[in-house]
Amino acid sequence: MLDLDHPMTQHIFAASGAKDRVLQRAKRMTLASSQQRLKMLEACGADLEKMRQLNREHFKASPFIFEAIDELEAALQTLAALKKGAIIEDKSNGEGHCPGCGTQITKFKTNSLSRAYFERTKHLQKEDENFMESMMPQPSDFEDRWHIYCDKCLDLIMPALGKLASPEGFCTDFI
Numbered sequence: 001m002l003d004l005d006h007p008m009t010q011h012i013f014a015a016s017g018a019k020d021r022v023l024q025r026a027k028r029m030t031l032a033s034s035q036q037r038l039k040m041l042e043a044c045g046a047d048l049e050k051m052r053q054l055n056r057e058h059f060k061a062s063p064f065i066f067e068a069i070d071e072l073e074a075a076l077q078t079l080a081a082l083k084k085g086a087i088i089e090d091k092s093n094g095e096g097h098c099p100g101c102g103t104q105i106t107k108f109k110t111n112s113l114s115r116a117y118f119e120r121t122k123h124l125q126k127e128d129e130n131f132m133e134s135m136m137p138q139p140s141d142f143e144d145r146w147h148i149y150c151d152k153c154l155d156l157i158m159p160a161l162g163k164l165a166s167p168e169g170f171c172t173d174f175i
């Protein structure tokens, strides 16, 4: 269980946020046109830089983490350049097959806590006497979310993400 008062906790959360944003963009990249992929790759740059900065300042400049970030960046570039950058189709609606590798697209829906819930609750203080009650999710705090991506193409980035999440990395597996 993660200790919320531990000084490293906020840095692990920051790393986790950057990693998740990259993962979400990578999922969209698997179904986008080559032109869109390049835009999303560029958007990942700030999060990769954020991870490097966190590593320098709070994770003792771990060589393991730097290498995993480089590996992630290279994998994102590979994902962006599939089919030699000539993908014109956009399969973001999840119908049919992956424009990069031809695999059947993965598409499913989950019902989970909304971003609005986390926004609503993130400033609550544990010390407040109504803390538990205020944290309790209401039915309106849940929302449907579609997950649409090519599982096989996404595998390109998973080894690097796994390293970053591991105890040797940012340790985000334990959040």
Ligand SMILES: [Zn+2]
Binding pocket: 030, 098, 099, 100, 101, 102, 103, 150, 151, 152, 153, 154
């Ligand atoms: Zn694919």
